Amino acid sequence: MLRPRKMADFACHRLSVLMSNQMSNQMSTPSFPTVTELVADIRHGATTASAVLESHLGRIDQREKDIHAFNVVTVENARTTAARIDTDIAAGIDCGPLAGVPIALKDNMCTRGVPTTCSSRILEGWKPPYDATVVTRLQHAGAVIVGKTNLDEFAMGSSTENSAFGPTRNPLDTSRVPGGSSGGSAAAVAAGFAAASFGSDTGGSIRQPAALCGVVGVKPTYGLVSRYGLIAFASSLDQIGPFSRSVADAALLLEVIAGHDPMDSTSIPQSAPSLQNALSQGVKGLRIGRIVDLPEGSEPEVLARVDVAFEALKSAGATIIDVTLPSLSFGLTAYYLIAPAEASSNLARYDGVRYGLRVDAEDINAMYGATRGAGFGDEVKRRIMLGTYALSAGYYDAYYGKALKVRRVIADDFARAYANCDVILSPTSPTVAFPFGSKTNDPLTMYLCDVFTIPSNLSGDPAMSVPFGTGAHGLPVGVQVLAPALGEQAMFRVAAELERAL
């Protein structure tokens, strides 16, 4: 079993306490309007889409050089869209449930004619010839897309330090990481650069940065949101979801993007669930699972916040049930064999032929090797190597085959637990946001960031992170609400209750 290097971590925290205290002004979260507030204000004429956009662009102007949330800010496109929405609203046309809301997209979602890089040199300059389904649905809902956000290259990482274009910094403390891989999307919402954003979650890439940046982040049930146009990392695990400042915003955003899409053969053939209605239902009668055999290694302040969350839900009428998930700690191994195996196959398409970088060589095989050697960063190479090894002849059964069986064991553990409870509560991340460079020397130390988020990707179940107070250094702590497949309604009821309890 893997363990974080507790002593080293804590020493690191102590050293930075003074620094953090000096930054306390910067760390108090400013309050920016929520999506639901903006939608109402724009609809009723209290403000305009253009004015809302300009106030967000103003904050980008001010702080983006320190944060680096974006790979590209699409200023002109955004202004054109906002102006069109204002004209339509003035003419009495209904522009959709997100009319005029500035939204940022992780730079691994295809946007027609707008560069989409996955924060990788190998895709630098590529302009997709089509839009992802999520992008199309957001546009139809009236969203104003402000830009493409930074990520760990090909979404492989937990700190956004693996971006080929430089790291994103945590807006609450710029000496620390925003989490990852969707660090740019989380930072954009926390810094007020966008009212909401979207990311992808393969092993925690939405929930962990949401926790570290103090915003809401949702990984929906696998298949609930179309992945058409999401650049594939690990196809049996990837799922798109929203970042927002409130649980109600997340419910609205998920309703807009969810629902069947014939362009994605893993899309569940049913319509989007009704989530906003669930928010006011409370938690009376719900059974909340407490994992008694939670893997060790979390900061005590993080665990203390989860305890407070349990108390709050109990006071609101929920029942707390002890559950065991004995296989939970084996999730890391299963994930770090399955995800690289799928990635090594998915990333075979970057061959220097149809798009992206090419390093010329005398024959095609030499060109492939040179292009991929020059175009991919360290972490991506590491995972391609690991995945290729795990799938190679003679090792398949020992690694990949065995990992698929562990995946089943974990899913069965969850199924057993959900026979006795409706949702499960856990920390999202074992730690609050950590300083740059503190986990980059040993890949395994970084992989431990995902110990609580990975299992729901393996099982395909939904989970979300809700900001729930602060831990060490006054930095945000996220509480994770996990639910069985298509259990989003109960999940959002609990999340809304936690938000009310703050």
Place this chain on the structure above:
Amino acid sequence: MVSEPSIKITPEVVIKVARLARLDLTAEELARTTHQLADMLEHFRDIDKLDLADVVPMTQPHPLKNIFRPDVVVAGLNHQEVLDNAPATQDGRFRVPPTIGFDV
């Protein structure tokens, strides 16, 4: 830091895997990958303690069967837009270095 790994990851193994992955590694990357791959695979042996004999492998969360779209003609991608992204083209096609006449 790490005890001697019992899984034998040699530079020769890493070179073979890199070749399968069509990934050129520098000498420094080769040395680092050899060490890290061994280290990771050693940690990943924690699942050896599980009894998995009768477990059915799980390849995806919610298997859907027979997913077909209606058999109707729909517009494809714009030919020129697709070619515009290619590193090299000729006569409306992708241009690549020689594909025959060398050792694989």
